[in-house]
Amino acid sequence: MNETIRDLDPTDQEILRILQHDASITHKQLSDKLHKSIATIHERIRKLKNLGYILKTVAILDRKKINRNLIAFSQVLLNDHTAETLKGFEDAVAKYPEVMECFQMTGSFDFVLRVATSDMEAYHDFYRNKLAILPNITTVQSFFVLSETKSETAYPI
Amino acid sequence: MNETIRDLDPTDQEILRILQHDASITHKQLSDKLHKSIATIHERIRKLKNLGYILKTVAILDRKKINRNLIAFSQVLLNDHTAETLKGFEDAVAKYPEVMECFQMTGSFDFVLRVATSDMEAYHDFYRNKLAILPNITTVQSFFVLSETKSETAYPI
DNA sequence: CTTGAAACTTCCAACTA
């Protein structure tokens, strides 16, 4: 990046705070809240996108309504840590639609997957036929979410 | 809910698919893609919101740009499982801005937290001064994310 | 589900401090 590093001023911060919770707010509503002109808000948001602060705007769905009732965390241990093995595993799991997130971890296992399925049977199918059959896997331990008591996409700013 | 259960037709499904990846698309662009009128798209989206499929629309930020470089998973074991203890823990961690998510789990520990901080020092501070001091905690084990190889908010539909 | 039109929003150019 050849860009001047520009710290975010309070207006930028407030815009990010608000858009993280509700990106469907209009520029006019923002301009009223922040006491700036609409054009200023427009320009600030354009900058925040161009500078890479805002990656995208997405709709958050109710997963239970679309039949993703079970969330599992799968802790995976591999039998070696060559670049090929790591890359092979990452690429393979990234292709599975059940896998929402994949993290390489420090500590006593190598990866954690967050897996969303309709129910335990579907998880079992994923586990047996998609995850456990991948090469170089030593162990997989599965943990299931009983309830989600906080679920936030917005970082405090 | 006293609502008729209405299965989503292919147009609704396609709208949800698209909005999960890019909610800033205009109704006109959607109407061109899906070969429906703008008013139809408008009405479909209104319904999907009213029926609770779409919970909200949010901006996704680059966490590294806003100084959340470290993601930790904290596995917590409590010394008892009375309603008071569980509720007390959930309420307490929900208030901490470092805690993005809190899950009650099946298995050998009670909760998993996903914690976002600027660095290891900030995590240590959170761990020592906010998490470990809560009542009824038996153990906390922390695991740190080395790299995020898949990160998806959109469920396949 | 569509059309059509009013109301509203976005976006840009010209300009100011």
Added chain:
DNA sequence: TAGTTGGAAGTTTCAAG
């Protein structure tokens, strides 16, 4: 450089068919 204004272009919203 950051901000404003005004207006053209584009989008949303809704009543009627």
